[in-house]
Amino acid sequence: MSNLFDADSATNLYEYSVSELSGSIKRTVENAFDHVRLRGEISGYRGPHSSGHAYFSLKDDRARIDAVIWKGNFSKLRFRPEEGMEVIATGKVTTFPGSSKYQIVIENLEPAGAGALMALIEERKRKLAAEGLFDEGRKQLLPYMPKVIGVVTSPTGAVIRDILHRISDRFPVHVIVWPVKVQGEGSGDEVANAIRGFNALEDGGAIARPDLLIVARGGGSLEDLWSFNDEAVVRAAAESEIPLISAVGHETDWTLIDYAADVRAPTPTGAAEMAVPVKADLEAQVATLSARLKAAVTRQMETNRQSVRALVRALPSLDQLLALPQQRLDRAASSLGRGLELNTLNKRRAFDAAAGKLRPDMLANRIAERRQMLDQRMARAERSVERLVDRSRSRVNRADAALAGLPGRLAHEIGRSGDRLKGLALRADTALATRLSRERSALAAHERILLSLSYKNVLKRGYAVIRDEADAVLPSVGAISEGQALSIEFADGRVSAIAGDGGHGAARLKKGEKPAPAKKPEQGSLF
Structure with missing residues (x-):
């Protein structure tokens, strides 16, 4: 009986199809709410669809x-809806049978003020800005070529694939992904912990510390992006020691992390483009700079080569450098023979003059005079010695008498004086040896300086010094007169010479005139 009753009960209910039930609900809702005024905040607005209709939420x-x-009603609106705007919508409530959802078809739209969520965001923005978290002065510069990039995003979305693809195309680097939830309960804490976790990594650790961080998420409604307005996320971004790029939503989407980040990117793909340069462009730039460097080096070498050539042309030739010394040497050689003859003649004259004074009678008289003078001095010396001996004997006798009573004291004084004299003698010997050593060292140093400054070192290189009869140095040819006796000093000795013809000094050359070849002197006799 029970089973039969259950079967009858089931057959008493009307059986609907899904379409019939959906249509019935649609008619019921439309009849009940065919004209309503609804106040709410616009969310998820992205502008009109390609069909001309606009879809969003209140x-x-x-x-x-x-x-x-x-589409027909959208073109008649007096203002265009905007994301986060609080509005009053007039229309009818209906359902969409294809997904069993209800919606309001808006016929008229009026602004009602800023939305509650937008007001909350503005209040939080003012609070964090007052703390200095959005100041431009604390923002860091992005590294030009980071070696490691850390990405905070969902590991399953299209965002991470777009970032990895763009980085691989531009400049492949090591990318570390910290997977997080990007919307929903607890997503804000996960993003903040990921930012702080990357900053806590140590250089040289098992996991490389990133040089740059990217916090990314795809587009969505204000509710979808609400995690990135979380105060914990904003503070973590502001405290990050690693430069941070915010790439949340599309270009028109703004969240509070965008103000705290060092750089805001319009899209996640744009963040990847900001993070790394284009490798091909860098290689082309390096190639261009390398070519410019090679060209600059080539030009510099050519300029230096031309400068060296100009300097070489300005230097005199070897013949020009040796011409004047060779001329002086030739003149000195031509006058050397005559000078030797005149010097020998002068020496012979002086010898003859001295020999004329050496006669025997003059020598005998001179010897007698010197003998007489010697006898007189000997006699005076004998008398002086006798007087000195007498005076000394008297003093000795007086001293002997005076010292006769003081033998003990005198012996003591003599002993003490002897000891002091020995000490002084020892100190004097030491001081004298030290003084002699110091003076010998100083003398050796002066001797080295004297030798280094001596003109004789110059003579050893083949030069000579010309002197006159008074042994004075003749500094130039103009100081030599014809027939003048000269003394030529070389490194190994001196020779005498007589100045040859040429008048008062050597003949002067006019500008551009070459000197005439010197005549070879005839060899004459030395006597």
Whole structure:
């Protein structure tokens, strides 16, 4: 009986198809809410669809309803809807049978002020800005070519694939992904912990510390991006010691992390482009700079080569450098023979003059005079010695008498004086030896300086010094007169010479005139 009753009960209910039930619900809702005014905040607005219709949501702090504005009504609106705007919508509530969702079809739209979520964001933005978290002065510069890039995003979305693909195309580097939830409960804490976790890595550790961070997420509604308005996320981004790029949503989406980050990218792909340069462009730039460097080096070498050539042309030739010394040597050689003859003649005259004074009678008289003078001095010396002996004997006798009573004291004084005399003698010997050593060292140093400055070192290189009869140095040819007796000093000795013809000194040459070849002197006799 029980089973039969259950079967009958089931057959008493009307059996609907899904389409019939959806249509019935649609008619019921439309009849009940065919004209309503609804106040809420616009969320998820992205502009009109390609079909011309606009799809978004209206929400408050506890509920949310899908909304649509058909193309015909959208063109009649007095203002365009904007994300986060609080509005009053007039229309009818209907359902969409294809997904069993209800929505409001908006016929008219009026602004009602800023939305609650946008007001919350603005209040939080003012608070964090007052703390200095958004100051431009604390933002860091991005590294030009980072070796390691850390990415904070969902590991399963299209965002990470776009970032990796763009980095691989531009400049392949090591990328470390810290997987997090990018929306929903607890997503803000995960993003903040990921940022702080990357900063806590040590250089040279098992996991490489990134040189740059990218916090990325794809586009979405204000609710979808709400995690990146979380205060913990903003503070973690502001405290990051690693430069950070914010790439949350599309170009029109702004979140609070964008203000705290060092750089904001319009899209995740744009963040990858900011993070690394284009390797091909760098290689082309390096090749260009290398070519310019080679060209500059070539030009510099050619300039230096031309400068050296100009300097070489300005230097005199070897013949020009040796011409004047050779001329002086030739003149000195031509006058050397005559000078030797005159010097020998002068010496012979002096010898003859001295020999004329050496007669025997003059020598005998001179010897007698010297003998007489010697006898007189000997006699005076004998008398002086006798007087000196007498005076000394008297003093000795007086001293002997005076010292006769003082033998003991005198012996003591003599002993003490002897000891002091020995000590002084020892100190005097030491001081004298030290003084002699110091003076000998100083003398050796002066001798070395004297030898280094002596003109005789110059003579050893083949030069000579010309002197006159008074042994004075003749500094130039103009100081030599014809027939003048000269003394030529070489490194190994001196020779005498007589100045040859040429008048008062050597003949002067006019400008551009070459000197006439010197005549070879005839060899004459030395006597």
